[in-house]
Amino acid sequence: MSHPRASASRRRGFSYLETQVAAVLFMLTLSGVVPLFVIQTRQLSRIETRFEPAKTQYLNQPEGYWAKKIGAPAILSDKPPEPTADPKSLAYVILTVDDRDAGYSEQNRSWDDWYRYTYSSAYGSDFTLNYPDNVADRAIWEFTNLSAGDYDILVTYPIVDFANKRADYEFFLNGEDEGHKRVDQRKPLDDPPVDGVRWKKLDTIRVTTSNSTLRVELNDEQAEGYNVIDAIRLVPEEPQMFLHNIEAPLDKEFIEVRVHMNYSVD
Amino acid sequence: MNQRTSHVRRLAFTLVEVMVATAMTAFLFIMMSGMWHGLAGSMNNSLVDARVSQEAHFVLEVLRRDLGGYLPGKKTKKNDENKLVGCLATVATGTKQLMLCFDDVKADGQPAWGKPDTLIVYEVQDAQLLRIEQTNKGAFVVIASHITDFTPTQLANGVRVDFTITYEDVSKTYTLIAQAP
Numbered sequence: 001m002s003h004p005r006a007s008a009s010r011r012r013g014f015s016y017l018e019t020q021v022a023a024v025l026f027m028l029t030l031s032g033v034v035p036l037f038v039i040q041t042r043q044l045s046r047i048e049t050r051f052e053p054a055k056t057q058y059l060n061q062p063e064g065y066w067a068k069k070i071g072a073p074a075i076l077s078d079k080p081p082e083p084t085a086d087p088k089s090l091a092y093v094i095l096t097v098d099d100r101d102a103g104y105s106e107q108n109r110s111w112d113d114w115y116r117y118t119y120s121s122a123y124g125s126d127f128t129l130n131y132p133d134n135v136a137d138r139a140i141w142e143f144t145n146l147s148a149g150d151y152d153i154l155v156t157y158p159i160v161d162f163a164n165k166r167a168d169y170e171f172f173l174n175g176e177d178e179g180h181k182r183v184d185q186r187k188p189l190d191d192p193p194v195d196g197v198r199w200k201k202l203d204t205i206r207v208t209t210s211n212s213t214l215r216v217e218l219n220d221e222q223a224e225g226y227n228v229i230d231a232i233r234l235v236p237e238e239p240q241m242f243l244h245n246i247e248a249p250l251d252k253e254f255i256e257v258r259v260h261m262n263y264s265v266d
Numbered sequence: 267m268n269q270r271t272s273h274v275r276r277l278a279f280t281l282v283e284v285m286v287a288t289a290m291t292a293f294l295f296i297m298m299s300g301m302w303h304g305l306a307g308s309m310n311n312s313l314v315d316a317r318v319s320q321e322a323h324f325v326l327e328v329l330r331r332d333l334g335g336y337l338p339g340k341k342t343k344k345n346d347e348n349k350l351v352g353c354l355a356t357v358a359t360g361t362k363q364l365m366l367c368f369d370d371v372k373a374d375g376q377p378a379w380g381k382p383d384t385l386i387v388y389e390v391q392d393a394q395l396l397r398i399e400q401t402n403k404g405a406f407v408v409i410a411s412h413i414t415d416f417t418p419t420q421l422a423n424g425v426r427v428d429f430t431i432t433y434e435d436v437s438k439t440y441t442l443i444a445q446a447p
Contacts, residue, residue, distance in 0.1 A: 020294075040309075040312060047316075053440050059333045071338025074444060081445060
């Protein structure tokens with residue numbers, strides 16, 4: 001005789017259908033892992049896109065005062081840095097030619113027309129006087145190997161009572177006449193002192209090609225007094241910069257500042 | 267004929283039922299196995315790729331800091347103090363090195379390749395990329411592991427760095443070009 005509990009126990013076992021349903025549910029649970037895997041894979045490909053293997057990428061140095069101050073890291077880019085004007089190429093070193101330097105010369109020189117003086121208040125502690133005999137005497141300052149850019153032309157001379165009231169400075173760029181400027185050498189110079197002497201701005205000249213030569217000439221034609229000859233200085237003009245806009249997006253690692261710059265280059 | 271015996275036989279599986287059930291179960295397991303294998307393989311590849319990418323980013327970030335033009339981490343910078351003034355790809359006793367020289371407080375603009383300037387050397391030892399501060403008693407930091415090649419090359423206006431990271435069976439080469447001072 002069969003025991004009723006034994007029969008009931010057999011009935012409590014899983015049926016085949018139950019097993020199959022359980023297996024399907026298990027597979028569905030496992031398939032829930034797939035989206036996580038997809039998310040991870042996509043995120044990884046984003047990271048790899050930032051720094052891809054087998055592709056040349058560039059570390060471009062950031063520019064600006066704060067980049068220097070904080071030692072900002074280089075900017076990763078797939079493009080090389082934009083060519084920037086080399087400050088040296090714009091002759092940021094101020095050029096000065098004194099009346100004793102190699103770049104200075106005198107035309108129609110005679111022993112009784114030109115007088116040299118030592119004077120502590122002059123540039124280089126000396127200067128030259130040229131007698132106004134209107135015989136085409138010329139003091140010439142020559143600047144060579146100039147790079148493209150705008151340059152201020154400044155002059156200095158010591159103030160003397162008998163100086164030329166109509167000193168005529170002429171400018172020649174690569175041999176071409178670029179105009180002239182008349183100066184009353186008896187009036188004090190108005191620019192701030194540099195290298196111990198005051199200066200006066202004569203003009204601004206634009207150099208458009210590299211290796212240019214600028215000549216400044218002072219003649220004694222129509223002079224009203226002695227030409228006082230000392231030094232000429234070329235100062236490259238600072239490029240003009242205008243702020244365009246500033247972007248600080250949250251999804252980028254840097255602030256983007258756009259500026260307009262007026263800059264003369266080759 | 268005993269009716270109870272007959273009833274018990276009817277409750278059991280027939281041979282056909284057992285065979286069908288076995289076949290379906292086997293089919294199910296094969297499907298699960300294939301799916302699991304594919305999933306686990308892809309996850310493994312993904313983890314390996316992630317590790318390689320992570321090591322590459324370690325190298326990238328440190329080189330970004332040093333090749334940004336100025337040495338970070340100093341309080342003040344007078345003139346061009348801490349400016350990158352020298353960048354040299356070289357080989358010392360068979361080891362490829364990238365040497366970076368940062369100017370001292372005098373800021374003369376010239377690399378001294380030693381004190382008083384700050385000299386940083388990158389080289390690989392035991393598959394680890396080291397950043398060695400030569401002018402600070404040779405203090406070094408391990409930048410990344412699994413580096414199988416590190417080749418800096420001097421360019422006319424910069425330096426090129428190729429490095430290869432190999433992890434398990436995945437090997438990837440990265441190339442960076444930086445401006446020289």
